[in-house]
Amino acid sequence: MEASRTSVDVAIVGAGFAGMYMLHRARQAGLSAQVFERGAGVGGTWFWNRYPGARCDVPSLEYSYQFSEELQQDWNWSEKYATQPEILRYAEHVADRFDLRRNISFNTTVKSLQWQDDSWLVTTVQTAEAAASTTVARFVVLATGCLSSANKPTFRDDHLFAGHTYHTGAWPHDGVDFTGQRVAVIGTGSSGIQAIPLIAQQAKHLTVLQRTPAYSIPARNQQLAPEYIADIKANYPGFRRKNSLTRAALGGDTPTGPHGACEVNDDDRYAALEARWQKGGLLFLGAFNDALTNPESNRLIADFVRDKIRHTVSDQRTAAALTPDSIIGCKRLCVDTGYYDTFNLPNVSLVDLRRCPIERFTTGGIVVGEDEHPVDSIVFATGFDAMTGAIAKITITGRDGMTLHDAWSAGPVNYLGLSVHGFPNLFTITGPGSPSVLTNMIVSIEHHVEWIADCVSWLGNQGRRSIEATADAQDRWVQHVNSVAGMTLYQSCSSWYLGANVPGKPRVFMPLPGFPAYAQRCADVARENYRGFVLD
Numbered sequence: 401m402e403a404s405r406t407s408v409d410v411a412i413v414g415a416g417f418a419g420m421y422m423l424h425r426a427r428q429a430g431l432s433a434q435v436f437e438r439g440a441g442v443g444g445t446w447f448w449n450r451y452p453g454a455r456c457d458v459p460s461l462e463y464s465y466q467f468s469e470e471l472q473q474d475w476n477w478s479e480k481y482a483t484q485p486e487i488l489r490y491a492e493h494v495a496d497r498f499d500l501r502r503n504i505s506f507n508t509t510v511k512s513l514q515w516q517d518d519s520w521l522v523t524t525v526q527t528a529e530a531a532a533s534t535t536v537a538r539f540v541v542l543a544t545g546c547l548s549s550a551n552k553p554t555f556r557d558d559h560l561f562a563g564h565t566y567h568t569g570a571w572p573h574d575g576v577d578f579t580g581q582r583v584a585v586i587g588t589g590s591s592g593i594q595a596i597p598l599i600a601q602q603a604k605h606l607t608v609l610q611r612t613p614a615y616s617i618p619a620r621n622q623q624l625a626p627e628y629i630a631d632i633k634a635n636y637p638g639f640r641r642k643n644s645l646t647r648a649a650l651g652g653d654t655p656t657g658p659h660g661a662c663e664v665n666d667d668d669r670y671a672a673l674e675a676r677w678q679k680g681g682l683l684f685l686g687a688f689n690d691a692l693t694n695p696e697s698n699r700l701i702a703d704f705v706r707d708k709i710r711h712t713v714s715d716q717r718t719a720a721a722l723t724p725d726s727i728i729g730c731k732r733l734c735v736d737t738g739y740y741d742t743f744n745l746p747n748v749s750l751v752d753l754r755r756c757p758i759e760r761f762t763t764g765g766i767v768v769g770e771d772e773h774p775v776d777s778i779v780f781a782t783g784f785d786a787m788t789g790a791i792a793k794i795t796i797t798g799r800d801g802m803t804l805h806d807a808w809s810a811g812p813v814n815y816l817g818l819s820v821h822g823f824p825n826l827f828t829i830t831g832p833g834s835p836s837v838l839t840n841m842i843v844s845i846e847h848h849v850e851w852i853a854d855c856v857s858w859l860g861n862q863g864r865r866s867i868e869a870t871a872d873a874q875d876r877w878v879q880h881v882n883s884v885a886g887m888t889l890y891q892s893c894s895s896w897y898l899g900a901n902v903p904g905k906p907r908v909f910m911p912l913p914g915f916p917a918y919a920q921r922c923a924d925v926a927r928e929n930y931r932g933f934v935l936d
């Protein structure tokens with residue numbers, strides 16, 4: 401039953417960092433805008449992921465908006481890598497500071513989008529109500545998040561389990577006390593690696609069920625010294641500029657090394673890797689400039705980390721199980737605090753699912769091979785249906801009745817990672833086909849928001865009502881993304897970048913490596929009056 405119908409220039413789906421800034425920027429452009437958010441508050445990722453240990457792995461001074469000099473001067477981050485509560489406080493501060501909440505409908509899920517008579521009909525449902533509402537919007541921006549659709553695998557007899565289950569991406573707001581409990585964590589990607597050391601401190605026993613070992617680099621997290629913060633703030637725009645000129649739009653102060661890993665002798669290679677290991681964090685891979693293009697260089701770098709694991713973990717069977725044999729960096733590199741040391745604790749055990757997969761759940765545990773592991777709680781740290789999962793949950797019908805589901809049946813296709821042929825006036829933020837999850841995402845978010853806002857303003861100034869990617873521009877863009885990805889080692893493993901963690905999802909490498917070249921390409925397209933788009 402349809403309850404009401406309102407009309408706006410721009411409908412925005414999602415109130416994470418992307419949706420919040422899109423709203424602000426749309427308002428600045430003189431457009432009316434409304435955000436629809438499934439959750440009860442702002443912050444997106446940082447609203448939902450409240451598991452113990454959740455924090456950013458891009459330094460806080462970079463993992464924050466740069467669009468307002470006043471904001472970046474006023475806000476003080478306490479740690480090198482801020483915790484989830486601190487990042488959520490920041491998102492709430494931004495919402496208050498820019499008076500965003502008055503145009504955000506919380507607890508409201510966008511169910512469908514339908515292109516009709518030069519506008520989008522946006523159908524929403526409120527959590528507690530059955531009645532649907534429709535909003536008419538000239539433009540729709542999908543700020544639905546790349547990592548916002550939880551991936552929860554099913555197991556035989558999982559309905560029988562009588563204990564508690566949790567997903568790291570939908571963590572209870574009041575927290576969970578595991579004291580005295582036997583806990584299982586399924587999954588050892590970024591979230592699992594952050595949560596495991598802290599759950600181990602509380603639980604009576606922690607069983608970690610690992611399908612694929614990850615490479616993890618120590619965070620070396622620390623409180624930020626006031627002098628360091630002052631130093632950055634003295635030239636924050638310069639700091640930001642330097643970062644956005646790097647491939648991943650982060651770490652401009654620690655540039656990628658000038659050599660390939662095979663081009664230096666063993667001692668120099670060890671020294672360079674050890675220096676990055678001691679510094680900690682994602683920039684470890686930047687010690688050499690060919691980590692993700694030259695298999696032999698990659699092997700040498702991976703060997704260094706494999707040695708670290710062997711030297712950290714006392715029990716060599718456990719160490720072997722924790723040691724990856726894949727390309728380092730092919731799956732997203734993890735950043736940890738005490739992850740490998742955790743496996744030296746007497747109350748922690750590792751189950752290697754590569755040797756034997758989970759067979760079934762019982763009322764009181766998990767059966768793997770011959771063994772039943774008795775547990776009171778199970779934590780699914782099984783990640784997300786990345787990049788397209790949240791979009792796929794919305795029924796999107798474009799021009800001539802074409803659905804996005806059909807358009808993307810063989811994997812996502814689009815132009816510039818921003819716009820899909822057949823779906824006029826619909827934009828995606830940090831979607832597939834853009835650098836997105838391979839970057840500091842706030843940089844990519846701000847870049848997309850500004851491009852979209854400029855585009856909508858330009859259309860208005862030109863007296864145009866709609867913009868749509870041509871089929872030809874889209875085809876060429878897809879080829880471009882594939883050829884750039886094909887020059888790297890990213891396609892050599894079953895990662896979530898490829899959709900390989902979700903059964904049945906088409907395997908397509910979704911993000912586009914290299915932020916600066918991409919940003920230049922987007923700027924060129926705009927300057928050339930939106931080349932590759934049809935304007936109406």
Ligand SMILES: Cc1cc2nc3c(=O)[nH]c(=O)nc-3n(C[C@H](O)[C@H](O)[C@H](O)COP(=O)(O)OP(=O)(O)OC[C@H]3O[C@@H](n4cnc5c(N)ncnc54)[C@H](O)[C@@H]3O)c2cc1C
Pocket residue numbers: 413414415416417418419436437438439443444445446447449454455456457458463508509510511543544545546547548591790791793794829830839840841842845
């Ligand atoms: C644990 C964790 C740590 C991370 N750390 C980093 C980091 O250190 N650095 C980095 O660059 N990135 C990191 N990321 C990636 C992170 O997702 C982005 O940095 C950023 O927060 C994404 O913002 P967003 O607004 O695009 O999406 P999100 O924050 O995911 O927000 C999207 C919002 O859309 C809402 N939504 C989705 N579908 C609908 C619908 N149909 N109707 C209504 N609402 C909907 C969701 O509820 C959600 O609130 C991390 C991700 C996770 C999960």
